[in-house]
Amino acid sequence: MVKDDMANLMKKIPIESVTLGIGDVARATGVAQSKLRYWESKGYIKNHAVTDKSNRKFTYKTVLQVQLIKSFLADGYTLTSAVARAQKRAIYLDALRSFFEDRFAQMDVADHTATIDLGPFDPTPSKHLMAKRTDQQWRFYLATPES
Amino acid sequence: MVKDDMANLMKKIPIESVTLGIGDVARATGVAQSKLRYWESKGYIKNHAVTDKSNRKFTYKTVLQVQLIKSFLADGYTLTSAVARAQKRAIYLDALRSFFEDRFAQMDVADHTATIDLGPFDPTPSKHLMAKRTDQQWRFYLATPES
DNA sequence: AATATATGTCAAGTTAGTTGACAAAAACGG
């Protein structure tokens, strides 16, 4: 049984610190590099280049943003409104990350089962909320924390 | 209030499909490119290059793996055993992802609160387990799903 | 129709990554 502090690892490599090149973003999203350059020039997506001479770099968050813009464009929105709509949804990633950092206290993985300790279950704080995967399915239950 | 199917977006861009260059991995982890090349040559980390002529590509999972190997090395483990130890923890990311795909039915974000519907609470399946963030803190509660 | 927005292409130049060779630490086995 492997037992470890997963949240700690995730904090060592914040997702914002992982950047990728324009080719990687284009491949992942199916959006042409020329579009990405134009969108960047208009300030719709952010360039995280390390120096002013170096190549463009983007984050995973931008990848999601680009994917969103792409689908809104496909739905017939103009670029400007597609960007605005994508903007509102960008906060999801932040919310998601804060949830993981806040609540994934501990995680155990054995051969075929995984268990996540989600910390105190607020309606009954003496018990911990646990999630367990068996047979490809996650189920919740309450447990009294040890020690 | 923005309301949308976030899990769906994340599924459109599986994290494994996002690849990054060796420079990006080196920057994110602080591990030298020469090390990464050597580790790859020994099969400790996987190269996802698109063609046999093109440059090395790695995934976010590899970034975590590299970070793990690095910390085990710093703890005094040999490279071989650091790799073995990192291997066991690599499944965390898969477990995390499967939890997310399985359980993040819906997510709502308003100005200062975020709410995640985690689906039926198995001890009381008629109610849904909800997570809500207020004041930078996530709390769980049960709710009767609407319609 | 005229103008502004959005995208594609191409060439010449720059930055990033590759390989192979070599050197040299660091770990290992006896």
Place this chain on the structure above:
DNA sequence: CCGTTTTTGTCAACTAACTTGACATATATT
């Protein structure tokens, strides 16, 4: 401790990836 193997760094020549700017063009917008 010594010889060997593993692991890492550096460097030069080469290739791949990306950049910019110019131009063409298609698609809105007014």
